[in-house]
Amino acid sequence: MSDKNYITPAGLEKLKAEYHELMQVERPKVVEIVAWAASNGDRSENADYQYGKRRLREIDRRVHFLTKRLEDAEVVDPLKMSGEKVLFSATVTLANEDGEEIVYQIVGEDELDPKAGKISWRSPVAKALLGKKLGDEVRLVKPSGEEFVTIENVEYK
Template sequence: MNEKMNYITPSGFALLRAEYQRLFNDERPRLVETIAWAASNGDRSENADYIYGKRRLREIDSRLRFLADRMDRAEVVDPRTLSGDRVVFGATITISNDQDQTFVYQIVGEDEINVPAGKISWKSPVASSLLGKQVGDEVVVQKPGGEEVLVVEKLEFK
């Protein structure tokens, strides 16, 4: 996989687009109105609404540029169109460790990470060690607490 690409699932891309549209169509126009109103109140040097508004506008514009860049570089990969017997981006995997704990993860892009929901980045130590593996394969993952042996139990594309 190309390290510079922004691999993302369709649902992850939809989240980026929704955030961009919310900021661009809702928050930014409201804030511009607030700033214009605050500027019309006279002295801007001690005008908290104006100062905060300008600062927030810079934050929103920065986030919009970031989101636009991420979407421009996005390579959307739909897991439902994938198949095979190897772990790849978009796959949902069931793994177990040597303490008989079982975990289910979907390997997703950096913009859609949500560990409590079972979505891990393809660049994470766990996912990167599992890419290319098959059901039954064991991998050793370096974690802050030491090494952990993981076994691929199940592989799905959904």
């Protein structure tokens, strides 16, 4: 039994684009190189052949992974959501104890980008925020220690 792969529409398009790139562009090129290298004779010392076969295995593993992620995808469109409760795909503005603002968007595991403020819905910070609402105080446990924040704004964009 597989877990749902919650994902935003933008994240889904990114996965589809990577799948397409691998299957329609990169894999055919590598197959062509391997076929050419194999036609050159002795494969045991043919670096093009050996590297190409290794790269094909890597591509096939990634394609298999992407296929599974796309099959299990449960698309959640933030533009169709609203409210003051923190749910998947919400963009949450927090104020810490020093009054500094922190903004996170809760996204799927395949979309996370901490530098851009996108955190996985399975992360400890997101788990602490999910289900809370505007004005709630939330205790976040981070590697650097525990921190208390207040939810200042919840948006779905």
